[in-house]
Amino acid sequence: MSMATGTVRDEQxxxxxxxxxxxxxxxxxxxxxxxYTFARWDLATTALDDPEHDFDAAGFGVVRVLPPGAAxxxxxxxxxxxxxxxxxxxxxxxxxxxxxxxxxxxxATSCRTAHSSTCIQPATPTGETSHNALCAHG
Numbered sequence: 001m002s003m004a005t006g007t008v009r010d011e012q013x014x015x016x017x018x019x020x021x022x023x024x025x026x027x028x029x030x031x032x033x034x035x036y037t038f039a040r041w042d043l044a045t046t047a048l049d050d051p052e053h054d055f056d057a058a059g060f061g062v063v064r065v066l067p068p069g070a071a072x073x074x075x076x077x078x079x080x081x082x083x084x085x086x087x088x089x090x091x092x093x094x095x096x097x098x099x100x101x102x103x104x105x106x107x108a109t110s111c112r113t114a115h116s117s118t119c120i121q122p123a124t125p126t127g128e129t130s131h132n133a134l135c136a137h138g
Contacts, residue, residue, distance in 0.1 A: 002052040009057040015084035018062075022092050035089060036060035039080055045070075062086040 018035055025033050040059030045066055047053040056064045063080040071079055082090075 003054060003057065007051060007057055009051070009054060011084035014060070015088040018085050019088045019092065022089070026096065036062060036085075039063045039065050041065055062089065
């Protein structure tokens with residue numbers, strides 16, 4: 001079995017689509033979203049630098065499953081490597097985390113949602129929590 005002649009791996013297209021959708025969901029106040037699938041173990045790349053056997057090019061996984069022993073870097077022992085979509089999701093998550101931290105001038109450890117008017121502050125020495133009016137999200 002082989003891929004159709006002319007099949008081109010285009011990780012940037014998948015990454016751009018995911019980023020666009022994450023931005024839309026974020027603007028709409030969505031707290032979480034499921035993005036495709038992590039890995040398509042059934043559509044592995046069976047030979048590096050062989051487009052006819054790069055079955056992962058047809059998969060929506062955010063990591064590329066590689067042949068045994070072919071992976072390099074921090075994920076080598078897991079048998080996969082991050083695709084562009086994986087990196088986009090990581091960057092989005094980090095940026096969202098930083099944005100949330102900046103939006104909590106009260107120093108609260110968490111807020112229920114980015115559109116909540118309630119922040120949860122760390123407990124006081126007596127175990128009580130209180131709302132800080134300086135931390136109001138709209």
